[in-house]
Amino acid sequence: xxxxxxxxxxxxxxxxxxxxxxxxxxxxxxxxxxxxxxxxxxxxxxxxxxxxxxxxxxxxxxxxxxxxxxxxxxxxxxxxxxxxxxxxxxxxxxxxxxxxxxxxxxxxxxxxxxxxxxxxxxxxxxxxxxxxxxxxxxxxxxxxxxxxxxxxxxxxxxxxxxxxxxxxxxxxxxxxxxxxxxxxxxxxxxxxxxxxxxxxxxxxxxxxxxxxxxxxxxxxxxxxxxxxxxxxxxxxxxxxxxxxxxxxxxxxxxxxxxxxxxxxxxxxxxxxxxxxxxxxx
Amino acid sequence: xxxxxxxxxxxxxxxxxxxxxxxxxxxxxxxxxxxxxxxxxxxxxxxxxxxxxxxxxxxxxxxxxxxxxxxxxxxxxxxxxxxxxxxxxxxxxxxxxxxxxxxxxxxxxxxxxxxxxxxxxxxxxxxxxxxxxxxxxxxxxxxxxxxxxxxxxxxxxxxxxxxxxxxxxxxxxxxxxxxxxxxxxxxxxxxxxxxxxxxxxxxxxxxxxxxxxxxxxxxxxxxxxxxxxxxxxxxxxxxxxxxxxxxxxxxxxxxxxxxxxxxxxxxxxxxxxxxxxxxxx
Numbered sequence: 001x002x003x004x005x006x007x008x009x010x011x012x013x014x015x016x017x018x019x020x021x022x023x024x025x026x027x028x029x030x031x032x033x034x035x036x037x038x039x040x041x042x043x044x045x046x047x048x049x050x051x052x053x054x055x056x057x058x059x060x061x062x063x064x065x066x067x068x069x070x071x072x073x074x075x076x077x078x079x080x081x082x083x084x085x086x087x088x089x090x091x092x093x094x095x096x097x098x099x100x101x102x103x104x105x106x107x108x109x110x111x112x113x114x115x116x117x118x119x120x121x122x123x124x125x126x127x128x129x130x131x132x133x134x135x136x137x138x139x140x141x142x143x144x145x146x147x148x149x150x151x152x153x154x155x156x157x158x159x160x161x162x163x164x165x166x167x168x169x170x171x172x173x174x175x176x177x178x179x180x181x182x183x184x185x186x187x188x189x190x191x192x193x194x195x196x197x198x199x200x201x202x203x204x205x206x207x208x209x210x211x212x213x214x215x216x217x218x219x220x221x222x223x224x225x226x227x228x229x230x231x232x233x234x235x236x237x238x239x240x241x242x243x244x245x246x247x248x249x250x251x252x253x254x255x256x257x258x259x260x261x262x263x264x265x266x267x268x269x270x271x272x273x274x275x276x277x278x279x280x281x
Numbered sequence: 282x283x284x285x286x287x288x289x290x291x292x293x294x295x296x297x298x299x300x301x302x303x304x305x306x307x308x309x310x311x312x313x314x315x316x317x318x319x320x321x322x323x324x325x326x327x328x329x330x331x332x333x334x335x336x337x338x339x340x341x342x343x344x345x346x347x348x349x350x351x352x353x354x355x356x357x358x359x360x361x362x363x364x365x366x367x368x369x370x371x372x373x374x375x376x377x378x379x380x381x382x383x384x385x386x387x388x389x390x391x392x393x394x395x396x397x398x399x400x401x402x403x404x405x406x407x408x409x410x411x412x413x414x415x416x417x418x419x420x421x422x423x424x425x426x427x428x429x430x431x432x433x434x435x436x437x438x439x440x441x442x443x444x445x446x447x448x449x450x451x452x453x454x455x456x457x458x459x460x461x462x463x464x465x466x467x468x469x470x471x472x473x474x475x476x477x478x479x480x481x482x483x484x485x486x487x488x489x490x491x492x493x494x495x496x497x498x499x500x501x502x503x504x505x506x507x508x509x510x511x512x513x514x515x516x517x518x519x520x521x522x523x524x525x526x527x528x529x530x531x532x533x534x535x536x537x538x539x540x541x542x543x544x545x546x547x548x549x550x551x552x553x554x555x556x557x558x559x560x561x562x
Contacts, residue, residue: 010330013342046327046388049291061294065432065476103457104385107327107392113383130433134443151346152411153517159528160519162415162508164452168529172450176384195346227443236434238441247440248449250529 001217003027004091005036008098008109015149015194015202020097022206023147026213027095035087039108045080046111052078069119077118084116093143093216094183099194100150103169113177122181130235133180135226140182143216146170147189147209154192166190167222171249175224184221186212223254282498284308285372286317289379289390296430296475296483301378303487304428307494308376316368320389326361327392333359350400358399365397374424374497375464380475381431384450394458403462411516414461416507421463424497427451428470428490435473447471448503452530456505465502467493504535 005023009016020036027034037044045051050058053067055076071077077085088094098109105113117123122139125132150157150166157166167174167188174185189212191197191205212219225231231242231254243251286304290297301317308315318325326332331339334348336357352358358366369375379390386394398404403420406413431438431447438447448455448469455466470493472478472486493500506512512523512535524532 010345011343040328040330044328046392047321047325048382048387049321062292064291101329102391102394102398103453104391106329107388107395110383110385110391111327111388114388117383155517158518160524160532162513162517162519162533163457164530164533165528168449169453169457171445172384172453176444176450232443236436236443237439238443243441247446248529248531249445251441252443252445 001032001092002090003032003034003216004087004094005034006094006096006098006109006112007036007038008040008096008106010040014099015191015197015205016097016099018202019147019149019191019205019209023095023097023209023213026210027216030214035090037084037087037112039112042080044108044112045078045115046108048111048114052081052115054078065119069124072118072120078115081115081118084112085118085121088116088139088142091142093145094178095145095147095213095216097147098149100148100166100169100190103163105173113173117177117181122177125181130227132182133227134175134224135179135182136228137181139178142183143186143221144178144183145186145189145212145216146174147212148191149194150190150192151195152192154190157190157192168249174222175249175252179222179224185224186216186219186221225252225254282313282373283371284313284315284497285368285375286315287375287377287379287390287393288317288319289321289377289387291321295380296472296478296486297378297380299483300428300430300472300486300490304376304378304490304494307491308497311495316371318365318368318393320393323361325389325393326359326396327389329392329395333362333396335359346400350405353399353401359396362396362399365393366399366402369397369420369423372423374426375459376426376428376494376497378428379430381429381447381450381471384444386454394454398458398462403458406462411508413463414508415456415505416460416463417509418462420459423464424467424502425459425464426467426470426493426497427455428493429472430475431471431473432476433473435471438471438473449530455503456530456533460503460505466505467497467500467502506533506535 005020007020011017024034024036048064050062053071053076056067056071098106120127122137123133125137152163155161156163159165170188178185189209227235231238233239238251286301288301292298305315305317329345331343334352334357337348379387401408403418404414406418433444436442437444440446451469459466470490508516512519514520519532
């Protein structure tokens, strides 16, 4: 299969670099083709602005969304944006390797989303407003995995940990950016406590990531609810009987089936007593 | 009082620009001093990298956190970072005016956090690890307000709206970045449906923002739980009796007092029937 690895770290001797190198080796060993975007090495332009539209009359005030859609449709986007979109279209799966900074994406990665996920491509698909989103769109059928390094200890990101659960903090990326144009998002892979990690910790992280990469096309994606499969009858709000009594982020994870329950529980999206499902499922 | 306005939009004729101009006029009329950082106009450097440490030997691999702390302590940070920190220290309140892009901050604003919120300044305060965080730190005593424009309709951001509640999406910024170094974070002010907004909508948005700005020092902040006031006895996890049975983001909002209940309910953090508290409180 074809794997697109988006790599983000300013230090070529970082744990992130080690995990990137190991990921490439494992993916190739598994028989995959691998392409890499190293955003720092590429000096990726993080800031969305008028320079993204080289053929537009930029003496006019910039309405970024409109300009983005026009440039996408007319093939006049900045070359770096078009190149990343081409890699996304090429890929069967996209893996992101990055450090968690201030409980979110490093700015250079957020700027990759802001610029590459153009109007008419990642939103406004088929020129049909919000008809195709959350489970359907230009990237439907592709898988994606976040591989994140986290400075603090895992306990701080537990269901009742002081920082909030990691999957809640990353929900704007997983659900809002990746599931939105149709990708199947795997539960996040995280290495915690990276502020102080020894050689054994690095080895453990490499092995744990390897296990996830070997199962890249086998693991159950996070069961985010698709917009167009009935849970949101008006395409805006959950039907009253869906996740009844639950609001906020956890309501958007389907919990109908035992294996799905287990996935959601493992992600700290919901607390589910083990007795509610057959552990052998 | 002293107000620091951080403004983010690439289009000087945008709704955000209109709201910025109105905010400045209102704040001055109220007798405040106002300083503005217009990140796009400043061509703010969004990407955290070795160039942030002009006096460091950057032939060595970059450990950003360490370098950041050393540069802060020795007064050798990049000038643009030091200037923004000075404005933060000067201010009694910080107002952020920006558009929601892909359910989070525009990259240029995330890069402002990544770079300005240096080690030893915004985290690792007093060289004491995580002793001072979440309610205590270098920015304690200051207030902050996010003023956000949102393209989609408000219903999509309701308690069970398809995008997730806005305050959950912004939790990494409000709780994780602003409350972390001690700021009191006001409930977010949002204008929805900005993809199509007419003159009356702009007027309504200006009036609504004005009402919030007039109450900048009067409104009740979001009652995020302080790390060092007992709710997290080990500084990592909520005590079992605090928000018992609740996990995820809503658990970190205190809901002890009627006015606090009302605030939390208004923010969609928790659903609270009106009968649970005296509406006249």
